[in-house]
Amino acid sequence: MLRLSSNPKNVECVEPFVEKLVEKYKITPDMYGNILISLTEAVNNAIRHGNGEDENKTVQVSIQQVSKNKIAFQVTDEGPGFDYESVPDPTLPENLLKIGGRGVFLMRQLCDNVLYHNNGSTVEIQFNL
Numbered sequence: 001m002l003r004l005s006s007n008p009k010n011v012e013c014v015e016p017f018v019e020k021l022v023e024k025y026k027i028t029p030d031m032y033g034n035i036l037i038s039l040t041e042a043v044n045n046a047i048r049h050g051n052g053e054d055e056n057k058t059v060q061v062s063i064q065q066v067s068k069n070k071i072a073f074q075v076t077d078e079g080p081g082f083d084y085e086s087v088p089d090p091t092l093p094e095n096l097l098k099i100g101g102r103g104v105f106l107m108r109q110l111c112d113n114v115l116y117h118n119n120g121s122t123v124e125i126q127f128n129l
Helices: 008-019 029-050 103-110
Strands: 002-005 058-067 070-076 113-117 122-128
Touching: 002 008, 008 029, 008 058, 029 058, 029 070, 029 103, 029 122, 103 113
Parallel strands: none
Antiparallel strands: 002 058, 058 070, 070 122, 113 122
């Protein structure tokens, strides 16, 4: 488990966390990139949007092996959650030039499954190994 205070600089702690998992879960280089990008986006969203960069609040990252061929990461913040079904599509013409707003889209593209729990304050990203 990884526990971070909600300082945006702490996003850099994600990469060493993922690196430690490569051998244990036999993560391929392609899968490594997908996991790293998705987990970085999830942690960044939790710090910035979920906890509002309040350093008194934490973000927790946990991993579990769902099955022999699937792992899942859960990223939980202390915020109220969000309406994950109404996130704007960043590929629509009116959103193309907007700064930000691509994290959820990236996770959906790079993960095998994305689930939300606790009203959206926990995101679970799953990867088939």
